[in-house]
Amino acid sequence: MLTNDARALLRFYEALHLRVKEEDILEEALTFSTKHLKSMLPYLNAPLAQQVKNSLETPLHKGMPRLEARRYISIYEADVARHTSLLELAKLDFNLLQTLHQREISDISRWWKKINLASKLPFASDRLVECYFWILGVYFEPNYSMGREFVTKIIALTSVIDDIYDVYGTLEELKLFTDAIERAYFREANWYYKLYMPTFEENLSVSVMSSGYPMLAIQSLIGMADIATKEAFDLVIAVPKIVRSCALIARLVDDIQTHKVP
Structure with a gap:
């Protein structure tokens, strides 16, 4: 049964956030899956417990892709069934892109200081x-x-x-x-x-x-x-x-x- 399989229920719960207006059956299904995930949470082991907790707070569909990627890297790292090469590739990808983002905000900060609006206004x-x-x-x-x-x-x-x-x-x-x-x-x-x-x-x-x-x-x-x-x-x-x-x-x-x- 779905209520006995936390991973399957979590995937179902995430998919339900793609529902559109007036899909009443899916709305009821979301209420159902949310209720059962919350009741199962105290009995789940890591890293699945953390994944469910994160999803209940912010579903993947409503999250920022890079923040969700960072959170999942930590969850996947704690999974005994993880693929080591895939995990290292994910970390490398995240760190390289983060370096680019940091360089961008550094450039923008220099521009902000140059126009000196903080002292003018x-x-x-x-x-x-x-x-x-x-x-x-x-x-x-x-x-x-x-x-x-x-x-x-x-x-x-x-x-x-x-x-x-x-x-x-x-x-x-x-x-x-x-x-x-x-x-x-x-x-x-x-x-x-x-x-x-x-x-x-x-x-x-x-x-x-x-x-x-x-x-x-x-x-x-x-x-x-x-x-x-x-x-x-x-x-x-x-x-x-x-x-x-x-x-x-x-x-x-x-x-x-x-x-x-x-």
Whole structure:
């Protein structure tokens, strides 16, 4: 039976995260598999126990590929049935790519210090590594190195603009700034200064775009020479349903996490 085979149940549980809307049977199956994995967890031995624990916290489908790879290397290393050559190859691959990522963030850090925004705008958040981590979740492969560096810089600058609109600019300053860059941020700032509490629908109508996710979806294409065609740019610039939906999910998750911070 499936409930007596933890490995099979774990694979079933992971596959269920690929379900789509209104697949009610798969929704029930996810509840079933989650319940039984949790009940089996105290009785499992390592490394399977750690694998189940990790999956219950963050399913593979929702994780970042390189973080999941790093976690699985440790789990696989503790498996007596491991293939030694395969394990060494995985470690070599991870370390070589990590070295490239470290070199990229080092280059970006030098750029950040050179433009000296930290002293010019002391209120701005210093989130360079966090910004890099965001694009690392979009593409981590070696051939997208230029794209990661470019989009990280865009995200960092956008984050500063977001800080200006959120708290630090006066209403008059923001009017002038908005005229200069033509963004949707001004409406949110206007709500803030007038102490207006927008409805859920009003907030989403503005925040999905002002979140910057549609813009970053466009920018990320620049580093993908294999698919960055005019047709691809035209499609994303039009903010199709898939881009708007991704932006909506990202915005809501961000708002939920921010709300939790006291």
